[in-house]
Amino acid sequence: MSKSLVAVVLLTLSANTCAAGPLPLSGLNILVLGESHMSINTYLISSLPDELAEQGAQVVSFGACGAHPDDWLKTKSVSCSGFRIGTEPVRERPADIAHTQPIGQLIGKYHPNLLLLVMGDTMASYDANTKPKSRVWQTVSALTDEIRKQGIRCVWVGPAWGEDGGRYKKTNTRAKEFSDYLSTIVAPCTYVDSLTFSKIGEWKTFDGQHFDKRGYESWSKAIAHAIMSTEILDSIKR
Numbered sequence: 433m434s435k436s437l438v439a440v441v442l443l444t445l446s447a448n449t450c451a452a453g454p455l456p457l458s459g460l461n462i463l464v465l466g467e468s469h470m471s472i473n474t475y476l477i478s479s480l481p482d483e484l485a486e487q488g489a490q491v492v493s494f495g496a497c498g499a500h501p502d503d504w505l506k507t508k509s510v511s512c513s514g515f516r517i518g519t520e521p522v523r524e525r526p527a528d529i530a531h532t533q534p535i536g537q538l539i540g541k542y543h544p545n546l547l548l549l550v551m552g553d554t555m556a557s558y559d560a561n562t563k564p565k566s567r568v569w570q571t572v573s574a575l576t577d578e579i580r581k582q583g584i585r586c587v588w589v590g591p592a593w594g595e596d597g598g599r600y601k602k603t604n605t606r607a608k609e610f611s612d613y614l615s616t617i618v619a620p621c622t623y624v625d626s627l628t629f630s631k632i633g634e635w636k637t638f639d640g641q642h643f644d645k646r647g648y649e650s651w652s653k654a655i656a657h658a659i660m661s662t663e664i665l666d667s668i669k670r
Contacts, residue, residue: 455488456660460668462491463542465504465535466550468642470495471514473522475642476550479649483656484548485519492517492542496532498554502574504535535575539582546668547584548659549575549621552591553641556610559601565613572617579620585668586621589655590614593632598640604632622664629654 462484469476470493481491496503497512513530516522525531535547555568579586590611594602608627615623635647643651658664 455486456665457484457656458488460484460489460546461542461544462489462546462548463538463544464491464493464548464550465538466493466495467499467552467554468495468497468512469553469648470550471497471512471524472642473514473524474645474648476648476651477514477516477522479652480550480655481516482519483652484659487656487660489546490518492538492544494533494538496530499532499551500554500571501549501551501576502571503532504575505578506532506534508532535578536582539584544584547579547586547621548589548655549586550589550655552589552610552614552626553594553600553602555614556591556602556606558603558606558641563606563609563613568610568613569617572614576618576621586618587624587659587664587668588614588618588621589624590626592626592635592643592651593630595633595637595640598637600639600641602640622667624655624658624664626651626654629658 464470464480466476471477477493477495481493484491493516495514496510499508499510508531510530510532511527512524514522514524555571557564591607593604593607596603611625611627615625629651635650636644637647638644
């Protein structure tokens with residue numbers, strides 16, 4: 433190949449690279465915290481970090497089964513937990529060593545500039561006769577107060593549709609009522625309404641609450657696209 437042809441090829445590749453520009457989430461160092469959806473290898477933690485990383489973000493993910501938001505202000509034993517650094521394999525922790533970690537410690541270690549919280553189903557208390565609004569407000573406020581002190585941008589992802597019944601007695605009526613309420617109390621976090629991502633019954637579950645592989649992959653893509661929307665992306669990159 434002649435030197436002139438090599439020069440043309442290199443110039444073309446350089447132009448294409450410049451035209452492509454940076455990925456939408458480049459520059460974001462995201463700390464993801466969640467409940468059971470972010471704790472088990474085959475759940476959301478297996479696909480959400482990949483979607484975010486594919487768009488240029490650096491991601492660290494932690495989940496704790498049954499954890500409420502204020503449980504992330506301390507170390508609390510839980511029935512199961514998991515974590516994932518970037519897109520490395522998920523590391524699950526069994527009940528004897530599973531626990532939450534104080535969000536302040538995680539921020540100090542990983543230095544995120546965006547918090548992504550996937551929390552809702554645990555707080556919704558689907559098996560309770562009454563909606564625990566007072567307890568929900570207390571646990572959410574405790575965490576958002578700490579986030580406000582830390583001065584870090586935050587996105588809060590609410591629960592998705594499930595299937596009525598099952599092990600956790602989830603109902604879509606309660607999911608809608610709870611999501612509507614949660615959206616009003618998570619400031620300074622930006623709320624992402626997962627109920628807008630699918631139709632009832634579109635994402636299949638095996639217990640009424642936790643999705644199959646296809647459902648979790650769909651939820652992951654929807655969350656990533658929501659974060660990349662102009663409204664949210666502009667607010668978290670300001």
